[in-house]
Amino acid sequence: MLRILSNSKFLIPAMAILAIFAAGSGFYISLKQSQNQQNSALGSSQSIEGLFWPNPKQIHEFNTLDQTGNSFGLEQMQGKWSFVFFGYTHCPDVCPITMSVMNESYKQLNIKHSDLQIIFVSVDPERDTTEKLAQYVTYFNDDFIGLGGNTEMVDSLTKQIGAAYFLNNEEQKENYLVDHSASIFIFDPKARMVGKLSAPHDSAKITAQFIKIKDFINAQY
Amino acid sequence: MHNIKLFLILFFFVSNSLFADENKSIHISNAWISEAPPNVYILAAYAELKNTSTETQTLVSITSPLFSMIEIHLSKIIDETAKMEKQKSLIIPANDSVEFAPGAYHLMLFSPETPMKAGDTAPMTFIFADGSSKTIEAVVKKRNNHSHDHNHDHKNNH
Ligand SMILES: [Cu+2]
Numbered sequence: 001m002l003r004i005l006s007n008s009k010f011l012i013p014a015m016a017i018l019a020i021f022a023a024g025s026g027f028y029i030s031l032k033q034s035q036n037q038q039n040s041a042l043g044s045s046q047s048i049e050g051l052f053w054p055n056p057k058q059i060h061e062f063n064t065l066d067q068t069g070n071s072f073g074l075e076q077m078q079g080k081w082s083f084v085f086f087g088y089t090h091c092p093d094v095c096p097i098t099m100s101v102m103n104e105s106y107k108q109l110n111i112k113h114s115d116l117q118i119i120f121v122s123v124d125p126e127r128d129t130t131e132k133l134a135q136y137v138t139y140f141n142d143d144f145i146g147l148g149g150n151t152e153m154v155d156s157l158t159k160q161i162g163a164a165y166f167l168n169n170e171e172q173k174e175n176y177l178v179d180h181s182a183s184i185f186i187f188d189p190k191a192r193m194v195g196k197l198s199a200p201h202d203s204a205k206i207t208a209q210f211i212k213i214k215d216f217i218n219a220q221y
Numbered sequence: 222m223h224n225i226k227l228f229l230i231l232f233f234f235v236s237n238s239l240f241a242d243e244n245k246s247i248h249i250s251n252a253w254i255s256e257a258p259p260n261v262y263i264l265a266a267y268a269e270l271k272n273t274s275t276e277t278q279t280l281v282s283i284t285s286p287l288f289s290m291i292e293i294h295l296s297k298i299i300d301e302t303a304k305m306e307k308q309k310s311l312i313i314p315a316n317d318s319v320e321f322a323p324g325a326y327h328l329m330l331f332s333p334e335t336p337m338k339a340g341d342t343a344p345m346t347f348i349f350a351d352g353s354s355k356t357i358e359a360v361v362k363k364r365n366n367h368s369h370d371h372n373h374d375h376k377n378n379h
Contacts, residue, residue, distance in 0.1 A: 089258065089261055090263045092255070092257070092264055094296055096258070136259075175262075179303065179304045180303055182301055200298070
């Protein structure tokens with residue numbers, strides 16, 4: 001670079017490039033500043049952990065069955081805020097921990113936020129029949145929704161969300177374990193994935209994060 | 222049915238006290254089993270194991286007459302994915318303790334004899350590499366909000 005600059009033949013074009021670059025970055029900085037000013041008025045998006053902004057992910061049509069056997073798709077996500085967690089009923093540790101923590105949070109939130117639904121999606125539909133799902137979710141809370149069906153149905157949702165899972169069922173057919181996402185995904189009433197809460201989960205933290213995210217999204221309209 | 226269960230438990234305690242060499246340096250406290258939702262046949266149990274001796278103790282297996290099999294597991298979250306890894310054994314260092322806690326080390330209890338409700342108890346025998354063992358009663362409890370990530374470091378606890 002220095003050698004190029006010392007050569008007068010390249011000096012003028014090089015300076016021109018630098019000038020354009022400098023002007024561009026100046027413009028970028030001023031844009032960033034005005035964005036920050038806007039953000040601080042509405043609560044900065046950077047300060048909210050787990051918020052997907054300005055790029056929330058719009059969810060498209062999917063086709064699963066709920067714990068009563070009714071079909072559950074995009075329409076059932078619209079007009080409500082949703083927490084979505086992926087697991088399996090035979091999971092003895094992480095899933096029941098998350099379900100009971102979500103229940104605590106739901107009980108705190110439900111009083112003011114009646115437009116919130118809690119959804120457990122089974123990534124083990126072969127063992128988790130509709131009946132089992134119903135017993136499982138209602139054990140934690142009668143309001144909770146359990147989704148399943150078959151692999152294709154479950155994948156119509158997991159693939160959009162990017163919630164990968166893996167069945168460790170090569171040898172031990174009966175008591176196999178499943179690797180699954182540990183996060184809680186948050187959807188707004190337009191069925192946009194607007195945030196993700198990472199494990200380990202804590203009910204007070206979930207409650208606080210949800211209120212921050214909801215207030216932020218509502219302020220964007 | 223109930224008599225069979227009672228017999229199994231009695232036989233278990235008697236046989237353990239007759240044949241096994243009791244491990245006197247391991248203290249097991251707060252042993253509890255998390256109540257499972259209906260028709261779930263894999264449960265988790267938690268406890269704290271304290272080694273009061275100057276020698277390392279290695280937990281190699283756990284048995285209970287009320288479960289078909291018990292495994293030592295470690296829950297891990299790797300790249301936001303929850304996994305469980307079966308452990309062949311677990312080392313409890315000299316004058317130290319190891320905690321089985323939600324979201325961390327836990328005991329996986331397979332296929333209970335009968336469904337277990339909060340308040341029920343189950344005897345569990347912890348067997349160590351030197352052939353010694355320790356039998357305790359674990360109580361079934363419902364999970365509460367305080368059951369998340371209790372993976373503290375006990376090294377500095379006195
Ligand atoms: Cu496990």
